[in-house]
Amino acid sequence: MLCGNFKVACFVFHRASLESTVRAALLRSPAVALVGPRQVGKTTLGRSLLDAGSPNYFDLEDPQVEAQLAAPLTALKDLQGLVVIDEVQLAPNLFKVLRVLIDRPGNPAHFLLLGSASPTLLRQSSESLAGRIEVIETAGFTLDEVGTAATARLWWRGGFPRSFGAASDAASSIWRREFIRTTVERDLPQLGMGAPAPAIFRFWSMLAHYHGQTWNAAEPARSLGVNESTVRRYLDWLTQAFLVRQLQPWFVNFGKRQVKAPKVYVRDPGLLHALLGIDGADALARHPKSGASWEGFALEQVLRIAQPDEAYFWATHAGAELDLLMFKDGRRVGVEFKRTDAPLLTPSMRTALADLALDALYVVYPGERRYRLHERVEAVPLWAVLPAPDRGQSRR
Ligand SMILES: Nc1ncnc2c1ncn2[C@@H]1O[C@H](COP(=O)(O)OP(=O)(O)O)[C@@H](O)[C@H]1O
Ligand SMILES: [Mg+2]
Known part of the structure; x- marks a missing residue:
């Protein structure tokens, strides 16, 4: 056809x-x-x-x-x-x-x-x-839809069907750049985002640089020459348009000082790469944002597939942190994303297990093997978060 x-x-x-x-x-x-x-x-x-x-x-x-x-x-x-x-x-x-x-x-x-x-x-x-x-x-394709054999492609091109399925990497990049252009020039204003297209574009590109970090309005506000409540509004618009995710911090009331700002992620990795000007899988592998990009990709896949009732991140000023805390059916599950070959149990994971009373903690990494790090902590490949019948299969 x-x-x-x-x-x-x-x-x-x-x-x-x-x-x-x-x-x-x-x-x-x-x-x-x-x-x-x-x-x-x-x-x-x-x-x-x-x-x-x-x-x-x-x-x-x-x-x-x-x-x-x-x-x-x-x-x-x-x-x-x-x-x-x-x-x-x-x-x-x-x-x-x-x-x-x-x-x-x-x-x-x-x-x-x-x-x-x-x-x-x-x-x-x-x-x-x-x-x-x-x-x-809904959003673009997930790993369970495209099959695990296409993981690298889904990461680099993102899940929009026309980008993921483009005839070449170059065609995929062009499609995403065009998507970003029409989004800032037509769609976001049509949804009521009252800001000039160039400002929306600069803001979205700036967000790409904050991908995976806690949000701080001061710097983008200064560099766009608007006040902090205006950039906060921009952030909320992109969030409501499902283009950006704000992951809120989880608070536990036992005295440790905790981080209050949300973490921000560009939800589709293909759009993230276009906004960062990364034009190929090789360039992505060398890019300083490569680790943050993989973690955001894995986070989005886990959230799409696990469909938790609620999701947060957790961080204390003392340095303990957890990338993702999910509540589902009364269970508390933690997830750490580690772009390393063989993740180990860290002191921060032990603190999270104890302080957050986690039922389980999964360390999602890009490897192939599933292994236990502790009674309640397991290192799992990204594909292991898929629902059982689809595991390891490719439907391409
Ligand atoms: N399941 C799919 N497999 C392959 N291509 C798809 C799939 N769903 C949508 N597309 C393609 O993606 C593009 C956008 O689809 P569309 O249904 O118009 O999206 P939306 O209504 O969300 O804007 C179209 O070119 C469509 O052919
Ligand atoms: Mg439509």
């Missing part, structure tokens, strides 16, 4: 776990919102859930559809089964109508709303459809 005008073979990954998450949510709730950055595959997934040629797909970016949905009750009231409404953030008033439709006795329709990372979408939906909607967050 050829992909559009590009003379390259098309590849399509079946995103089985995302699809089953969405299907399960649709069985439980009359409305499901699938949100994430632009270009991660929301439309592709939403359409795949409908029969070919189904009239139940509405793309609000299409002016004709927008006109049709200007009278939403008329347009939607007779539809049955799954109805997919794409780019729903463009019609925030629709949520009130959806509520009316959902609350009809014997309502025959359920709604999948797709949104490009809009804070407006989340606010509107939670207010108007409270108790009726589930929000599912």
